[in-house]
Each structure stands twice: as structure tokens, then as C-alpha cells.
Amino acid sequence: MIKGDNNHKIALGEMVRIDVSSAEFHSVVKAQGCGGKYSGKSYVIESVEKYCVVDFVIEPDVFSVKINSIGNGSVSPNSWQLPFGSEKVFTVTPEQYSYVSSVEGCQSVMSDNKITVKNISNDCNIDVAFAPRSFEVVTQLNGLGTVSPTNGRMTHFDKQVFTLSPNEHHKIASVSGCSSQQLSDNQYMVESLTDNCSLEISFSPIKYTIDSRVTGDGNILFKEQPVPTAMTMTHSDTYLFMLEAKPHSEFESIDGCNGSIDGSKYRIQHPVSDCTISAVFSEKEYQYTTSAKGSGSLSSAGGVITHSEVVDLTVEPEKYFELSSITGCNGILTDTTYRLAGVLTTAK
Incomplete structure (x- = not known):
């Protein structure tokens, strides 16, 4: 083994063999001087002719580091020749929305997107995996x-x-x-x-539209007010409507929206679609009858009349008789015609 400077006295013409032993993970990279040759681990001088110097250069072994990148990102540099005992720092750059999921190989250490490699003793690969960041x-x-x-x-x-x-x-x-x-x-x-x-x-x-239609003289009331032409309600709602007939009219029928009638109350609940309430009011009909005393008659014995209708009764006295009086049902006599109009009740 040669360490530092080694001096030897050699006779002229003598052959010299110098054995070289380098430290672990070091190698002789250069040997020259005295006309010798380096082979294997020995430097041989066939014949020493004069005083001379043999120089040996021993350097650390150099190992190859290769980067394998997997996924969306890069490492710089992507390879390096690293002497034994030295270290190298590689810069890791994930692409946007990605991160470094793993680093393996070469006894590498990862910190703050930097990979440090040192003291390697053989060629090796570093596998750097990038993965998408999840949200x-x-x-x-x-x-x-x-x-x-x-x-x-x-x-x-x-x-x-x-x-x-x-x-x-x-x-x-x-x-x-x-x-x-x-x-x-x-x-x-x-x-x-x-x-x-x-x-x-x-x-x-869902809000379903409830339309209303009224035929005749009356109202459909909701909360004591006439309902608008259209209103809305949900399936969970229950609405109670009141039926109001105007004077001289009466409620006749109502249907629509799967409602139920109870007297003058109409209840709707759990609608499943848009629908229409239709209420019908009709005029009240009043019965009138006629009777005559004396020698004469009226053109009708009686009938049915509403408040808005007009009925004309003809007074027919017998020959040689005349009408002395006629009353009832708020009628008005004109010549021989007794007109019934605006009747308010059943009368005679």
C-alpha cells in the first residue's frame, strides 16, 4: 500500500515492482514515472536507469445516479456522476395540482422538494413518483x-x-x-x-297553481276574502274555502282539485298538480200562485219566478164586470196587465 510519499533506494538496472492498494471505493486513476507500467494493482519498472519519481493519483470511485420520474413532474438534473464521499442535491418540481408521492433509491433523502444523495457505493436509480393532489x-x-x-x-x-x-x-x-x-x-x-x-x-x-271559476252570483272565499283568479299551494298544505251566495242566489255545486264539501265549506289538501275549482251559484226560485174573487180570472194559476225574471199576468174580467183590485208579489198593474218583477219570496 502506498500512502503519501514513499522513497526507496534501488540499484541501477534493477527491476522494481510496486504494489498499490487503494482505500475502499477508491481507484488509481493515474500512475507514471521511471518508465514503468501500471497493470492490475502493480506498477512495474523493468530497469531503473537513474533517480526517478513515480506519481500515483488515487481518486474516489465515481458512481452513476439516474432519475426515473413517474407522473406529472420533473427532477433536475435527471442524472449525475457522483464520486464516493460526495453528495448531490437534485431539485424536484411537481407540476401544478401534483405533489411528490414517493422517492426511493440511492439512500436518498427528500426535504422541501430537494433530494440529497451521498456516500453511495454503486450505480443506482432514484424513482420519483408524482401524484395528482386530491381535493x-x-x-x-x-x-x-x-x-x-x-x-x-x-x-x-x-x-x-x-x-x-x-x-x-x-x-x-x-x-x-x-x-x-x-x-x-x-x-x-x-x-x-x-x-x-x-x-x-x-x-x-313544488307550488301548484289553483285556479278558480265562478258561475252565477256568488263568491269563493279564502280567509274571508274572494280568492284571486289563481293562487298556489304545496302538497303539504290544506286550504279551506267558504262558499258565499249573493242575495237571491244559492250555492248549487262545486268540484275540482279533489276537494271535499261540507255544507258551505270546501276543503283542498295534498294537491298533486295544477287544478281548477269550479263553483256554480244559481238564482233562487220563488213559487207564486194566483186566485180571483168574483167574476173574472188571471191568465195563469201560478208558477215559478226568480228575482231577476219578469212575469206578466193578464187580468180577464167576465162580461159586464171590471177589476176592482189586485195585490200581491209586489206586482204593478198597467191596464189589464199585472207585472211581477223583483220577487223576493214565495208569495200569493
Whole structure:
């Protein structure tokens, strides 16, 4: 083994063999002087002719470090020739929305996107894996309905379709958050996330339109007021309507919206679609009868009349007789005609 300077006295013409033993992971990279040759681990001088010097250069062994990058990212440099006992720092650069998921090989140490390699004793590879960064999607529901999936984790490169299912007689009122895009009536897609986010979904009861129609002289009342032409109610609502006939009219019939009648009350509950309430009021009919005393008669013995109708009765005295008086039913006599109009009640 040669360490430092070694001096030897050699006779002229003598052959000299110098054995060289380097430290572990070191090698002779240069040997020259005195006309000798280096072979194997020995330096041989065939014949020493004069005073001379043999120089040996021993350096650390150099090992190859190769980087294998997997995924979206890079490492610089991607290879290096590293002498034994030295160290090298490699710079790791994940692409946007990615991170370093693992580093293996060459006894490397990763810190702050820097890979440090030192004291390697053989050629080796470093496998650097990059993975997409994942973000959490949390769904928040308001109202009666469901969503599938309820939550999830996604990368920037993923797409996720959320299916919304309102309960019966409910609808999707609003969807916001996570930059969601509507695909259809009940499907929304989330993609290209850059952070955790909340998908807020609101359901609301469907409002059904209740129309009303009135035939005749009367009103449909709601909370003591005539109902508007159209109003709305949900499936969970119960509405009670009152039927009000005007003077000289009476309630005849009502139907629509699967309601139920109880006297002058009409109840609607649990509607399932738009519908119409139709109420019919008719004029009251009054019975009138006629009678004559003496020698004469009226053209009708009686009949039915409403408040808005007019009935003319002809007074017919017998020959040689004349009408002395006629009364009843608020009639008016003109010549021989007794007119009934604006009748208020059954009368004679």
C-alpha cells in the first residue's frame, strides 16, 4: 500500500515492482514515472536507469445516479456522476395540482422538494413518483331530497357527476359551489378542482297553481276574502274555502282539485298538480200562485219566478164586470196587465 510519499533506494538496472492498494471505493486513476507500467494493482519498472519519481493519483470511485420520474413532474438534473464521499442535491418540481408521492433509491433523502444523495457505493436509480393532489367535495343539503354520491375526493383532472333526487312533490331549487355545471334536469358535473369545496343543494316544495271559476252570483272565499283568479299551494298544505251566495242566489255545486264539501265549506289538501275549482251559484226560485174573487180570472194559476225574471199576468174580467183590485208579489198593474218583477219570496 502506498500512502503519501514513499522513497526507496534501488540499484541501477534493477527491476522494481510496486504494489498499490487503494482505500475502499477508491481507484488509481493515474500512475507514471521511471518508465514503468501500471497493470492490475502493480506498477512495474523493468530497469531503473537513474533517480526517478513515480506519481500515483488515487481518486474516489465515481458512481452513476439516474432519475426515473413517474407522473406529472420533473427532477433536475435527471442524472449525475457522483464520486464516493460526495453528495448531490437534485431539485424536484411537481407540476401544478401534483405533489411528490414517493422517492426511493440511492439512500436518498427528500426535504422541501430537494433530494440529497451521498456516500453511495454503486450505480443506482432514484424513482420519483408524482401524484395528482386530491381535493374533498362535501355536499350540503337543504330541504327534502338526496344526492349521489354524497361526498368524494377528486383530483384536478377528475370529473364527477352528482345526481340529485328531490322527494315526491319537491323540486331542485338551487345548486351552487364547486363551479358545478348542469348536465340535465337533475345531474350536475364537478371538474377541474383547485381546492376543497362545498356543493350546496336546496330542495323546495313544488307550488301548484289553483285556479278558480265562478258561475252565477256568488263568491269563493279564502280567509274571508274572494280568492284571486289563481293562487298556489304545496302538497303539504290544506286550504279551506267558504262558499258565499249573493242575495237571491244559492250555492248549487262545486268540484275540482279533489276537494271535499261540507255544507258551505270546501276543503283542498295534498294537491298533486295544477287544478281548477269550479263553483256554480244559481238564482233562487220563488213559487207564486194566483186566485180571483168574483167574476173574472188571471191568465195563469201560478208558477215559478226568480228575482231577476219578469212575469206578466193578464187580468180577464167576465162580461159586464171590471177589476176592482189586485195585490200581491209586489206586482204593478198597467191596464189589464199585472207585472211581477223583483220577487223576493214565495208569495200569493
